Amino acid sequence: MTAISPSNPAPLLSAALREQVRRLERAHTAQRAGRSAVPLGIPEIDALLPEGGLLTGALHEIEAGPTPSGRIAPHDGAALGFAAHMLGRFETGTILWCRQPPVGIDALPYAPALSAWFDPARLLMVTARREEHLFWAMEEGLRTPGIAAVLGETRATDPTAGRRLSLAAEKSGVPALLLRAHPAPPQSICTTRWRVTSAPSPEVPGIEMLGAARWQVELRRNRFGLPSVEEMPAWLLEWNDETHHLAVVPQARDGSSGAIRRERLAG
Amino acid sequence: MRLADAHTLIPKLTTTPVEPEADRALVEQIASWCDRYTPWVAIDPLGAALAVPDAALVCAAGGFGGDAGLLLDVTGCGHLYGQGEGGERALMADLVQRLTRHDFTCRAAMADTAGAAWALARYGEKQADLFCPRNGQREALAPLPIDGLRLDPPTIETFLKLGLRRIGDLYSIPRAPLSRRFGDLPLTRLDQALGRKDEPIEPRRAPPVFRSRISFAEPIGRPEDIAAATDRLILALCRQFEQASVGARKLELALYRVDGSVDRTAIGTSRPNRDSPKLLKLFGEKLGALDPGFGVELMILGAPEVEEWTGAQDALPETGKPTRSSWNEDGTIDLADRLALRLGAENVVRLAPHDSHLPHRVQVPAPFAMPVPEGAWARIAAMKGARPTRLLQRPEEITVTAAIPDDPPRQFQWHRHTHKVVRVEGPERIADEWWHPRPAGQIAPANIVPPVRDYYRVEDNDGARFWLFRDGMVNTVKWYLHGFCA
Numbered sequence: 001m002t003a004i005s006p007s008n009p010a011p012l013l014s015a016a017l018r019e020q021v022r023r024l025e026r027a028h029t030a031q032r033a034g035r036s037a038v039p040l041g042i043p044e045i046d047a048l049l050p051e052g053g054l055l056t057g058a059l060h061e062i063e064a065g066p067t068p069s070g071r072i073a074p075h076d077g078a079a080l081g082f083a084a085h086m087l088g089r090f091e092t093g094t095i096l097w098c099r100q101p102p103v104g105i106d107a108l109p110y111a112p113a114l115s116a117w118f119d120p121a122r123l124l125m126v127t128a129r130r131e132e133h134l135f136w137a138m139e140e141g142l143r144t145p146g147i148a149a150v151l152g153e154t155r156a157t158d159p160t161a162g163r164r165l166s167l168a169a170e171k172s173g174v175p176a177l178l179l180r181a182h183p184a185p186p187q188s189i190c191t192t193r194w195r196v197t198s199a200p201s202p203e204v205p206g207i208e209m210l211g212a213a214r215w216q217v218e219l220r221r222n223r224f225g226l227p228s229v230e231e232m233p234a235w236l237l238e239w240n241d242e243t244h245h246l247a248v249v250p251q252a253r254d255g256s257s258g259a260i261r262r263e264r265l266a267g
Numbered sequence: 268m269r270l271a272d273a274h275t276l277i278p279k280l281t282t283t284p285v286e287p288e289a290d291r292a293l294v295e296q297i298a299s300w301c302d303r304y305t306p307w308v309a310i311d312p313l314g315a316a317l318a319v320p321d322a323a324l325v326c327a328a329g330g331f332g333g334d335a336g337l338l339l340d341v342t343g344c345g346h347l348y349g350q351g352e353g354g355e356r357a358l359m360a361d362l363v364q365r366l367t368r369h370d371f372t373c374r375a376a377m378a379d380t381a382g383a384a385w386a387l388a389r390y391g392e393k394q395a396d397l398f399c400p401r402n403g404q405r406e407a408l409a410p411l412p413i414d415g416l417r418l419d420p421p422t423i424e425t426f427l428k429l430g431l432r433r434i435g436d437l438y439s440i441p442r443a444p445l446s447r448r449f450g451d452l453p454l455t456r457l458d459q460a461l462g463r464k465d466e467p468i469e470p471r472r473a474p475p476v477f478r479s480r481i482s483f484a485e486p487i488g489r490p491e492d493i494a495a496a497t498d499r500l501i502l503a504l505c506r507q508f509e510q511a512s513v514g515a516r517k518l519e520l521a522l523y524r525v526d527g528s529v530d531r532t533a534i535g536t537s538r539p540n541r542d543s544p545k546l547l548k549l550f551g552e553k554l555g556a557l558d559p560g561f562g563v564e565l566m567i568l569g570a571p572e573v574e575e576w577t578g579a580q581d582a583l584p585e586t587g588k589p590t591r592s593s594w595n596e597d598g599t600i601d602l603a604d605r606l607a608l609r610l611g612a613e614n615v616v617r618l619a620p621h622d623s624h625l626p627h628r629v630q631v632p633a634p635f636a637m638p639v640p641e642g643a644w645a646r647i648a649a650m651k652g653a654r655p656t657r658l659l660q661r662p663e664e665i666t667v668t669a670a671i672p673d674d675p676p677r678q679f680q681w682h683r684h685t686h687k688v689v690r691v692e693g694p695e696r697i698a699d700e701w702w703h704p705r706p707a708g709q710i711a712p713a714n715i716v717p718p719v720r721d722y723y724r725v726e727d728n729d730g731a732r733f734w735l736f737r738d739g740m741v742n743t744v745k746w747y748l749h750g751f752c753a
Contacts, residue, residue, distance in 0.1 A: 067729035071684065077732055080656045081753030094599045107657035107751060111618045111630045114656065115648040120618050121639035124599065125632070126606055127614040137606050146597025200730040201690065210692045210726050213753050239753060241653065 020227045036173070038089045044248045045217075048233060049192070050224035054086060057173040058191035059166040062086070063180040065197035065218070075107065076181040078198035078215040081117075081239060083151060083179045085246050088117035090175065093148030096141035098126040100134045100154045102181070116244055122148070131156035135165065142168040142176055151177040162189045193221035199236060202249075213239045214249065294335050297371070298471055299529050301337055302521065303565050304358060305344045306474030311336030311385070336388070338381055338468050356398055369527045378404050381468060382460030386415030386434070404461055409435030416456045422449055434460075475519070475569035477511070479503040486525045486562025493522070493563065494554055498547050500568035505543045508573070514539025517572035518546065522557055523565035530557055535612070536604050537636035539574040545601055552608045603635040620647050624697055626658060626722075626749065652695045653724055655734040655750025662747035665735065672744050675723050676735060681748055686727035693723035694737070724752060 035058075037051035046052050054060060062083045064076035087095055095118065097109065111120035124141075128134035134154055141150040142165070152165075162178075166189050169176040183195065195218040201211035218234040219225075236249045273280055294310055301308045345354030348361060359375050366373045376387035378399035390411045391397050399407040408415065411434050413426045431437060437445070437457055446454050458464035479500045487493065497520060508514055519533040532553045540546060607615040612634070619633035620643050629647065633639070648654070666680040675691040699718045720736040727733070732752035738745045 067731065069729055071729075073729070073731060075657065075731070075751040077656055077751035077753050080751075084656065084753075093597075096602075105659060105663060107659045108630070110626075110655055110658040110750060111620070111644050112648045112651055113654040113753070115644040119641060120644045121641060123618055124603060124635055125616050125618060126610060128610055133610060137610065140602060140605060144598045144602040146599045147602070198730040198732065200728075201726060208690050210690045210724055210732065213732065214730065215753075 016231075038175075040086065040089060040246075042235075042237070042246060042248060044235060045219070048219065048222060048226050048228050050222075050226070054089065054175060055191050055224070056090075056175050057170045059162060059169055059176045059178065059189065060086070061178045061180065061184065061190045061193040061221075063183050063193070063195050065183060065195040065216070067197065068199075072182060076179070076196075078213070079179060079181070079194075079196040080109065081213065082194065082196045082215055082217060082237075083177055084114055084117040085239075086175075086177060087149050087151060090148040091118075093122070093146055094124050095122050096124050096126065096138070096144075096147050096150045098128060098134050098137045098141070098150070098152045098154075100128050100131055100152075100156065102155065116241055131158065131161070135161040138165055138176060139168045142172050142174050147174055149175045149177065151179060153179045153181075155180065155182055157184045159189060166190065190221065191223045192219065192225070194218065195220055202238070212241065215239065290335065294337070295471075296528070297366070298337050300523070300527055301339055301362070302472075302529070302567065303523050304362060305339050305341045306472070306478060306569065307340035307342075307468060307470045308472075309338045309340075309468045309470050311338055336385065338384075340468050340470075341377070352400065359398060365527075378407065380404060380460055380462045381466050382417065382456060383408055383462075385417060386411050386460060390415045402462075405438070408460060409433065409438065413437075416453065416460065418453060418456060422453065425449070426453075473571060475571045477504055477507050477513075477515075477570040477573060478567060479507070480565065480567040482565045483563070486564045488559040488562045490554065490559075493557065493559060493566070494547075494551070496566050497550055497554065497568070498543070500566060501543045501546050501550070504568055504570060505541045505546070508541040508570075508576070511573075512576050513573040514541045514576045515546065515570045515572070516540075516574050517570065518550075519569050519571055520550065520553075520557075521567045521569070522559065522563045523567070524560040525562045525564050526560055528560065530560075532557055533571075534604075534608055535572075537600055537607070537634060539576055541576065548601075549604060549608060552605065600636055607635075618644075620644055624700060626654070626697070630658070652722075653692070653752070655724075655732075655752045658734075658750040659748065662736070662749045665746050665748050667735070667737075667746040676725060676746065679725075679733075679735065679746065679748075686725075686729075686731070686733070688725045689728050690726040691723055692725070694721035695723075696721050697736075722749070 035051065035055055037049065037053035037055045039046045039053035040049070049055075062079050064073065064079035066072050099109075109123075109125075111123070114120045114123075126134075126137050128137055131154060134152055134156070135158070138150050138152045141147045150169075165176045165178075178190070197216045199214040199216045201214055204211065215237045216234065217237050218232055219228075220232055222228075222233075237246055238249045239246050270282060273282075298308050298310055341355065341358060345351075345358050348354040348357035355377060359377050363373060363375050374388050374391075374397070376384045376391055376397040376399070378384040378387060379401060383399055383404035386408055387397055387399060391407075392410075396407060413431060413434055413436070414423055415434055416423075418426075426432075431440075434457070437453070442454060455464060459466045481496050481500055483496075487496070500520070501518075504515070504518070515536065516539060517533060517535045519531060522530045524530065532550075534546070534549045534553060536546075536549065603615050613632070615635060616632035617635045617637065617639060619631050619637065619639050621628055621631045623629055629651075663681060667676040668678045669676050675693060676688050678685055678687045680686070697720045718738065720738050722734060722736045725733050725735060733748055734750035734752060736747050736749055738747060
């Protein structure tokens with residue numbers, strides 16, 4: 001790849017290669033900007049992310065994916081867990097959590113469970129009825145010193161609002177997270193986009209109890225990030241609620257996940 | 268007389284339906300407008316016992332349902348219009364002139380007591396008499412009819428029959444027989460009018476202790492002018508706060524428009540505040556919504572709620588180490604205030620733990636300024652079983668298939684989708700808090716088992732995890748979905 005110079009005519013390069021060059025260049029731009037990142041604590045994923053973790057001054061999107069059977073579920077338990085894990089990585093300061101309650105069923109984040117990832121006493125919960133109020137509140141939060149991270153729960157996909165959030169995050173160095181209960185159209189601006197789907201817990205013969213929660217996590221967009229072997233890297237993660245540890249399920253002892261897209265699991 | 272009879276007598280009679288509500292609203296509006304003179308404005312409760320300040324001014328809107336009136340305590344307010352008595356005269360003249368300009372017929376009188384002013388405004392004959400000089404109420408009231416004493420009609424009729432037509436006629440009558448014959452009221456009224464007995468006015472709105480005002484020679488209307496004036500008002504008020512060692516919890520800005528209407532807006536802060544840039548920023552949210560109309564001629568900023576100052580204080584030099592001036596110097600409290608202003612205080616909260624067994628009562632919204640002890644949530648979480656990451660505000664009823672009623676669910680139907688339950692954990696039995704009184708006030712009979720919920724954590728064939736519960740007795744079993752697990 002070192003032989004490729006920018007003056008080379010583009011048609012000679014395969015599409016994948018060009019994409020890789022673009023990513024490398026962007027990665028360097030990011031390095032020059034001197035932005036910092038907070039590692040997710042999952043070595044396999046952090047290795048692909050710019051600066052070895054979640055860029056702090058950036059917008060990240062987490063969306064709940066459709067179930068393995070292809071249905072869009074009206075809830076986002078796994079995505080919320082993954083977002084809470086991200087929030088938990090920012091250890092000091094207030095977490096601004098803005099919600100736009102969906103019409104119909106409304107389920108509030110529940111503090112006793114969230115305390116596994118961070119102290120819910122750090123939460124500032126904001127309910128906005130309208131999406132412009134939600135984005136406004138998020139921007140205000142991004143500008144406030146003392147805010148560790150801002151999370152917005154919405155179904156709205158406003159590219160302008162996304163752009164503004166992204167800029168505000170860049171300026172202040174505070175991460176902005178968008179949590180979506182539905183897959184969003186891919187045009188919105190963000191540094192990383194994740195799709196999280198719940199996966200069956202590990203099968204233990206003879207025991208029907210619930211095991212550790214497992215999530216299928218896809219990194220669908222990784223701006224500035226390192227290229228991976230696959231176009232869209234995916235992992236099967238396991239959350240241990242005893243040790244509060246999130247890790248990639250090793251392939252060898254992953255006896256149960258044969259049904260779910262094994263070919264997507266990154267080594 | 269009936270309306271029909273009246274029309275027979277005077278065919279050209281114009282009639283209007285009585286609208287007590289509209290009348291009341293108009294008087295309220297005028298009272299609100301009168302706030303420009305003094306914060307101490309009351310609507311004359313007409314016949315109800317009034318009470319007596321040092322100086323009072325009565326403005327009676329003549330012909331208005333008879334005698335709708337306003338009481339203004341203008342003690343210490345005249346200096347804005349001139350020195351001493353001249354200022355008070357000028358204030359009254361200004362009031363009458365402005366009300367007349369808005370097409371209200373009114374009579375105003377000023378006296379040391381509310382009672383005297385009341386009588387003068389209604390029965391004073393010469394315009395010159397309407398301003399009663401200091402301690403002059405005895406002479407001023409003497410020639411007025413007895414009706415000026417705010418008495419009930421039968422008493423007045425009796426007085427008239429006895430030939431007591433003027434208030435002055437009562438001065439010479441011995442008090443003891445008078446009170447034996449008529450009760451305490453006439454003497455009380457007389458004493459109140461003459462200033463021998465106190466009669467406090469209860470203001471319409473609690474007057475703020477801290478107030479600053481700014482009036483303009485020319486009405487202003489541009490938003491930037493209003494912002495600049497607000498800035499000056501806030502600065503002036505913050506200086507008062509510093510002297511009194513308080514901070515504002517609530518500020519109210521009133522815009523007096525040239526057309527006589529008043530627009531008000533208020534901001535609240537979650538802790539005492541006297542930082543003028545921050546307060547101005549909070550007002551910045553609201554100023555845009557204010558309508559200057561045809562122009563604003565006066566602005567008053569009041570602080571209806573203040574609290575002792577608990578905020579930043581400079582560190583003493585000898586302590587050596589830099590101190591954190593407050594637990595929240597990083598601006599999140601101010602952020603919460605700003606958000607609460609636009610979204611409503613109930614929408615900007617902290618999640619506070621509540622000591623309860625019932626899952627939906629564990630988490631209560633609390634003001635953000637109220638800190639939750641660190642680790643309080645972790646302790647609560649450690650005491651409970653596995654909990655969902657999202658809890659439904661209202662449990663959703665679901666259809667469940669189980670082998671026998673007491674068994675864990677095999678599959679459940681929610682939102683027209685059948686979830687096949689693959690794994691189950693439970694039940695976790697959560698009983699009702701029988702020691703709390705029932706909402707309706709009755710206590711559950713001792714022989715009936717209190718409601719019990721059996722909670723299950725289940726995983727469906729897609730790997731999604733739910734929190735379900737079974738409610739009720741064997742033959743009335745109902746299943747609900749209460750939350751989603753990670």
